[in-house]
Amino acid sequence: MVFSSPIFLFWFLPLVLFFYYLVDKSYRNYVLLFFSMFFYCWGEAEMAVTMMASIFINYAFGIWISDAKTKTSAKWLLVGSLIANIGLLAYFKYANFFADNYNFAASALGFEPRYWEKVMLPLGISFFTFHGLSYVIDIYRKQIDVQRNFLKLALYISLFPQLIAGPIVRYRDISQQIDKRDMDIDLFYSGVKRFIIGFAKKILLANMLGRIPNFVYQMPVDEYNALFNWLALIAGGLQIYYDFSGYSDMAIGLGRMFGFKFLENFNYPYISKSIKEFWTRWHISLSTWFRDYVYIPLGGNKKGKLRTYVNLWIVFLLTGFWHGANWTFIMFGVIHGFFLSIERMGFEKVLRFFPNILRNLYVFFIFSASIVLFDMKDLYQSYKFFKNLFDFQHIDKYSKLFLFLTPEWIFIFCLSIVLCGTWHLKFIEKIKYIQFKRVVEVISILLVFILSIAEMTNSSFNPFIYFRF
Numbered sequence: 381m382v383f384s385s386p387i388f389l390f391w392f393l394p395l396v397l398f399f400y401y402l403v404d405k406s407y408r409n410y411v412l413l414f415f416s417m418f419f420y421c422w423g424e425a426e427m428a429v430t431m432m433a434s435i436f437i438n439y440a441f442g443i444w445i446s447d448a449k450t451k452t453s454a455k456w457l458l459v460g461s462l463i464a465n466i467g468l469l470a471y472f473k474y475a476n477f478f479a480d481n482y483n484f485a486a487s488a489l490g491f492e493p494r495y496w497e498k499v500m501l502p503l504g505i506s507f508f509t510f511h512g513l514s515y516v517i518d519i520y521r522k523q524i525d526v527q528r529n530f531l532k533l534a535l536y537i538s539l540f541p542q543l544i545a546g547p548i549v550r551y552r553d554i555s556q557q558i559d560k561r562d563m564d565i566d567l568f569y570s571g572v573k574r575f576i577i578g579f580a581k582k583i584l585l586a587n588m589l590g591r592i593p594n595f596v597y598q599m600p601v602d603e604y605n606a607l608f609n610w611l612a613l614i615a616g617g618l619q620i621y622y623d624f625s626g627y628s629d630m631a632i633g634l635g636r637m638f639g640f641k642f643l644e645n646f647n648y649p650y651i652s653k654s655i656k657e658f659w660t661r662w663h664i665s666l667s668t669w670f671r672d673y674v675y676i677p678l679g680g681n682k683k684g685k686l687r688t689y690v691n692l693w694i695v696f697l698l699t700g701f702w703h704g705a706n707w708t709f710i711m712f713g714v715i716h717g718f719f720l721s722i723e724r725m726g727f728e729k730v731l732r733f734f735p736n737i738l739r740n741l742y743v744f745f746i747f748s749a750s751i752v753l754f755d756m757k758d759l760y761q762s763y764k765f766f767k768n769l770f771d772f773q774h775i776d777k778y779s780k781l782f783l784f785l786t787p788e789w790i791f792i793f794c795l796s797i798v799l800c801g802t803w804h805l806k807f808i809e810k811i812k813y814i815q816f817k818r819v820v821e822v823i824s825i826l827l828v829f830i831l832s833i834a835e836m837t838n839s840s841f842n843p844f845i846y847f848r849f
Contacts (some may be wrong), residue, residue: 381422382544384582386834392419395632400638409535410556412638419540420503427502430472434505435534437464438512442519442533454520461516465592469509475499477705504544506702510669512535515551524552532558541634545627547645547665554640561639573821576829578629584831585799586826588621588792589615592650592784597755604768613769616755617748618796623651624663635823637687650800653739654728655719655746662747666702668824670695688724693717708762715750 381388397413400408421428441461448454483493515536518524527533538560540547596604596612621705623680628645635642659667675695681688700713723731731739749766756762 381420383627383634384579389833397637408561408638408716409532410483413531413535414538414541415544416535416538420538420543421521424500424503427447427500430468430502430505431508431538434465434468434508434512435530435537437461438515438537439527439530439533441516442526443528443615445516445519458516458520462513465513465516469505472499472502474701474705503607507546507548508543510548510666511551514548514669514673515629518552519551524555529557531603539635539640541631541638542642545624545631547628547642548632548669549665550669553643554571563639567639571633573633573825574636575630576825576832577624580630580832581622581626581629582583583835584828585792585796586619586626588789589619589622589796589837591766591789593619593755595784601761601764604764604771606769606772609765610771611717613745613748613752615793616752617650617744618793618800620751620754621646621800622796648699648800648802649747650744650802651740651802652743653736654723654731655675655716656723657744658743658747659716659720670699670847673699689721692720692724696720703754707759708756711762712750712753715746719746803804 381393383389392415396411399415399554400411405412415427416541438461441457441464445454445457445461448457476496479494484498486493503803515524515527515533519526527536536551536554539549558831593612593616596608599608625646632642632644639673643665645663645665647661649658649665650663652658675691678691678694679687680691696713696717697710698713699716700711701707703712719727731742734742753762756765
């Protein structure tokens, strides 16, 4: 079940809200837990066992670490919890990758490949594993108190607004909200508004932008050329932003409808003037997770320049691998590790001599080029794609691409460029001075919602890109 589907919008969500506000406040967590489990089981009930195993593992280790008599025993228990969590993630997400690469190497060396039955990837495992890891690590660091109520911890890990594709919510940020949430009409309204904005980003912008990348990436590599590839690269960079930030907006909005206040996950990343700044604005919950639980424990930038670069590369290789079990995702991490390193070496100072618009374009191009790898089957396809970015010889052969360049697509493309910056915020600020600003806002939100619903009914399925991770 996805947020951008009729069954969620017109059946599941109204039902959850009805029962949530019908029951006494003391029972609301149970309502959310029940529907969160139902939400997860809707598409793949057999995979819910994996999430339940993760909840049990972190509940048990959290109590054992909290009750440990010595620092040494707590440390060994932490190691045990890391092995259990990462082992679960490694098996379900990376076992196929390692098996395929082993068989490839075995065949190349003349050995007999081993039969391997493919492992199914549970939805959201990258996210709920990181929730569990942050929980037990924070208990070990004595930054939070252990949660001894199993159902409350289960609610934290399985809460449906952020279960499948984030943001990565840390227990310490919502522990008090799990126990007690103050709800008012303004918070609920802001949640509805935020949800609709995210819904529109996904349906009206991301889905439309994705038509060209989806078409190009399915083409035979011999048909790639500059016109195809540049349009796919630029539109793809915009698409993933509106798709993922749209999901985060919807998750944050849903959280507010139930009294939760999740932290922001995006802050206009394409206005960044360096890759370093970009990672403070893009998928903030993931970048801060790796900073706090990997980069800083490795020594951060406190142990000399060489160690700093090594730590950066480790973090971004892991970031790439977190996104998916393929060499293309590792290459994604390599690209960002490389540019972060050269910026730290002095390239960031060079960038300051350039106009801001060129620095914005530098960031947009590097990131958009790197996320092309998300849709590539292997490194060879990636090589052919980038090689043909500069093949201007065969543009005339592919007039069918212009079937996608409709006035509607061009309008959405231009609108997307405007909205990914902050230029439009000055106009929004002026609305504050309109006498009937709330009426204008409500009418505008309703119109956007109606347009999004109309567009949704014309498409059969609207999966989010980050569901794959």
